[in-house]
Amino acid sequence: MSPAMALNEQRSKDDTAEEKSGYEKGVKHLCEKGHIRSVPKKYILPVADRPTKRVEDSNALNQNLQLPIIDFAELLGPNRPQVLQSLANACQQYGFFQLVNHCISDDVIRSMIDVSGRFFDLPLEERVKYMTTDMGAPVRCGTSFSQTKDKVLCWRDFLKFLCHPLPDFLPHWPVSPVDFRKVVGTYAEETRHLFLAVMEAILESLGIMEKEEEENVMKEFEKGSQMMVANFYPPCPEPELTLGMPPHSDYGFLTLLLQDEVEGLQVQYQDKWVTVQPIPNAFVVNVGDHLEIYSNGKYKSVLHRVMVNEVKSRVSVASLHSLPFNCTVKPSPKLVDDEANPKRYMDTDFATFLAYVSSHEPNKKDFLESRKLH
Numbered sequence: 324m325s326p327a328m329a330l331n332e333q334r335s336k337d338d339t340a341e342e343k344s345g346y347e348k349g350v351k352h353l354c355e356k357g358h359i360r361s362v363p364k365k366y367i368l369p370v371a372d373r374p375t376k377r378v379e380d381s382n383a384l385n386q387n388l389q390l391p392i393i394d395f396a397e398l399l400g401p402n403r404p405q406v407l408q409s410l411a412n413a414c415q416q417y418g419f420f421q422l423v424n425h426c427i428s429d430d431v432i433r434s435m436i437d438v439s440g441r442f443f444d445l446p447l448e449e450r451v452k453y454m455t456t457d458m459g460a461p462v463r464c465g466t467s468f469s470q471t472k473d474k475v476l477c478w479r480d481f482l483k484f485l486c487h488p489l490p491d492f493l494p495h496w497p498v499s500p501v502d503f504r505k506v507v508g509t510y511a512e513e514t515r516h517l518f519l520a521v522m523e524a525i526l527e528s529l530g531i532m533e534k535e536e537e538e539n540v541m542k543e544f545e546k547g548s549q550m551m552v553a554n555f556y557p558p559c560p561e562p563e564l565t566l567g568m569p570p571h572s573d574y575g576f577l578t579l580l581l582q583d584e585v586e587g588l589q590v591q592y593q594d595k596w597v598t599v600q601p602i603p604n605a606f607v608v609n610v611g612d613h614l615e616i617y618s619n620g621k622y623k624s625v626l627h628r629v630m631v632n633e634v635k636s637r638v639s640v641a642s643l644h645s646l647p648f649n650c651t652v653k654p655s656p657k658l659v660d661d662e663a664n665p666k667r668y669m670d671t672d673f674a675t676f677l678a679y680v681s682s683h684e685p686n687k688k689d690f691l692e693s694r695k696l697h
């Protein structure tokens with residue numbers, strides 16, 4: 324039998340075994356069962372959607388391109404005007420930047436990555452307690468991207484949980500690992516404060532002075548929503564056939580992402596996929612759909628995706644921040660005028676977003692597109 328035929332035969336055996344036990348338990352569980360030497364059919368992307376290794380598509384550009392780096396300490400010092408300009412450029416051209424020299428300690432960051440990894444190390448019986456397809460659940464463990472609607476599954480397991488206001492949600496959080504609530508509670512509070520400081524700078528970079536009565540949007544952010552997503556990507560036997568996460572944009576104003584030392588995140592830049600090099604203890608910050616709407620299209624919510632690899636598992640933690648879930652997001656009146664800058668997006672709210680994603684197959688930036696006024 325040729326190696327290709329043998330591989331196909333193996334794939335069929337794996338598929339049959341898995342279809343019996345169900346893919347919904349996730350990729351960690353799939354790998355733990357130890358018989359995965361090939362990627363089951365359910366995870367194989369159509370050729371056009373597969374991550375490419377073509378030099379012109381990734382490597383050549385990667386070597387020369389780094390995301391803008393914003394130094395948070397500088398932002399708070401006498402060079403604030405220059406840093407605000409760099410921040411504005413980053414949000415306009417890339418929709419992404421890396422944030423260094425922020426005030427969250429290395430210890431808090433390392434503990435967050437560590438406890439997330441240990442959560443996914445728990446036996447399935449423990450994780451299964453949080454598995455639900457109810458998008459409204461305060462804590463939700465799952466797999467793939469949009470588990471019930473994905474035609475092709477992604478090589479990713481996740482734990483999503485609401486964080487703010489903390490006293491409302493903490494009692495729902497996992498109790499295992501034993502230090503989960505303590506470590507994550509500290510991390511959630513500190514990232515929320517960092518988000519508020521960065522958001523204030525972003526408003527200033529847009530020319531919106533929050534002291535003005537009608538734009539007192541910072542008060543709303545203080546009451547805002549925060550959702551944490553811990554992602555786990557096990558090593559994958561055939562990483563060129565699948566993705567950890569498909570191209571997508573994030574819904575909120577800003578996402579503060581921590582990645583461990585394993586690369587995998589790619590950002591779309593000038594129609595090419597660029598790998599984001601992990602910088603120890605830095606945050607990858609990106610503009611979400613709500614900020615694109617609020618800035619009336621000035622700042623861009625950019626597509627990103629995650630590649631997996633054959634050797635190492637990878638952990639990342641995304642903290643998604645927005646206004647309270649019951650608020651309407653609309654272009655700031657300060658950034659709209661009838662002539663040069665007509666209103667480019669419809670007002671939107673979280674219920675509309677949830678209704679949209681619950682009834683449509685996930686596809687890139689479709690939700691944001693659906694809010695555009697033409």
Ligand SMILES: O=C(O)CCC(=O)C(=O)O
Nearest residue numbers: 552554582588629639641
């Ligand atoms: O794992 C990553 O690096 C990115 C995760 C991500 O894009 C998300 O959780 O929305």
Ligand SMILES: [Fe+2]
Nearest residue numbers: 571572573627
């Ligand atoms: Fe994302």
